[in-house]
Amino acid sequence: MKKLSKVVALSLTAALAASVLGACGSSDKKTETAAAESAAETEAAQAAEGVSLEDNTLVAGTNAEFPPFEYVAGQGVIDEFDGIDMAIIKQIADDNGWNVKINNMEFDSLSVALKNGQINCAIAGMTITDERKEEITFSDPYYTATQVMIVPEDSTIASAKDMEGKKISVIQGYTGETVVQELGYQYDSFKKGADAVLELVNGKCDVLVIDSATAEQYVKENKGLKIVEDPEAFANEQYGIAVQKGDDALLNAINASLKKMQEDGTMDKIIAEYMDKTE
Numbered sequence: 577m578k579k580l581s582k583v584v585a586l587s588l589t590a591a592l593a594a595s596v597l598g599a600c601g602s603s604d605k606k607t608e609t610a611a612a613e614s615a616a617e618t619e620a621a622q623a624a625e626g627v628s629l630e631d632n633t634l635v636a637g638t639n640a641e642f643p644p645f646e647y648v649a650g651q652g653v654i655d656e657f658d659g660i661d662m663a664i665i666k667q668i669a670d671d672n673g674w675n676v677k678i679n680n681m682e683f684d685s686l687s688v689a690l691k692n693g694q695i696n697c698a699i700a701g702m703t704i705t706d707e708r709k710e711e712i713t714f715s716d717p718y719y720t721a722t723q724v725m726i727v728p729e730d731s732t733i734a735s736a737k738d739m740e741g742k743k744i745s746v747i748q749g750y751t752g753e754t755v756v757q758e759l760g761y762q763y764d765s766f767k768k769g770a771d772a773v774l775e776l777v778n779g780k781c782d783v784l785v786i787d788s789a790t791a792e793q794y795v796k797e798n799k800g801l802k803i804v805e806d807p808e809a810f811a812n813e814q815y816g817i818a819v820q821k822g823d824d825a826l827l828n829a830i831n832a833s834l835k836k837m838q839e840d841g842t843m844d845k846i847i848a849e850y851m852d853k854t855e
């Protein structure tokens with residue numbers, strides 16, 4: 577009942593906004609944009625129908641070791657958790673009138689936690705892959721990344737092929753590990769990005785393969801490192817929010833909210849804010 581009245585209220589707001597804009601003689605384009613945004617809002621509110629959450633709280637799993645998407649801060653956007661993904665999931669919860677709680681765990685455990693109902697969704701800079709889709713369901717994509725190589729500034733590694741015979745690091749369970757496996761090279765795998773970066777800084781390894789935005793973050797924070805890209809070897813990857821297979825109600829609500837954020841500029845604003853913050 578409550579949600580329904582929200583939908584009606586939103587529709588009324590949309591109609592009102594459209595007529596006010598019209599009366600002011602604004603361009604049709606502006607009116608259309610406002611109408612589209614309101615339609616997306618209405619869609620988001622409608623999509624939340626059918627979602628049942630314990631204590632009206634969305635429990636989101638993450639691995640807060642992946643700046644600028646998720647990391648632990650003194651005061652974050654959700655408790656001590658901050659970053660792009662945290663701001664996105666907070667907005668999704670706000671859009672739907674839910675509380676949100678973060679369950680911080682190892683990246684590799686997220687799928688299992690989803691399957692056994694320990695968390696409602698996982699937001700963790702998670703690349704949408706066919707292999708993962710066999711276990712869990714992904715939302716529409718919200719960010720495009722790629723794998724890159726972090727190397728010491730004086731490294732001669734200029735392409736993925738140059739990694740052959742070098743000491744390569746990856747993070748366990750990340751797509752970077754799969755990519756290096758597919759290239760057929762030996763590697764060491766780390767549980768935490770920060771630990772792998774330390775090895776690199778201390779000259780104990782030659783190259784770390786990791787997601788682009790996170791690599792930028794590590795290079796900003798640590799002197800003497802640089803990023804090497806190889807678009808021919810590393811394809812684009814898209815991040816999605818994962819839900820349990822068959823949880824269509826939650827999936828629809830998440831997608832509707834993501835769409836709204838993409839249309840009204842909130843998504844760009846969140847991404848820009850955290851990229852800047854960590855500069």
Ligand code: GLN
Pocket residue numbers: 639642683700701702703704749750751752787
């Ligand atoms: N995008 C990478 C993956 O999905 C890394 C994600 C992460 O570390 N949080 O494997």
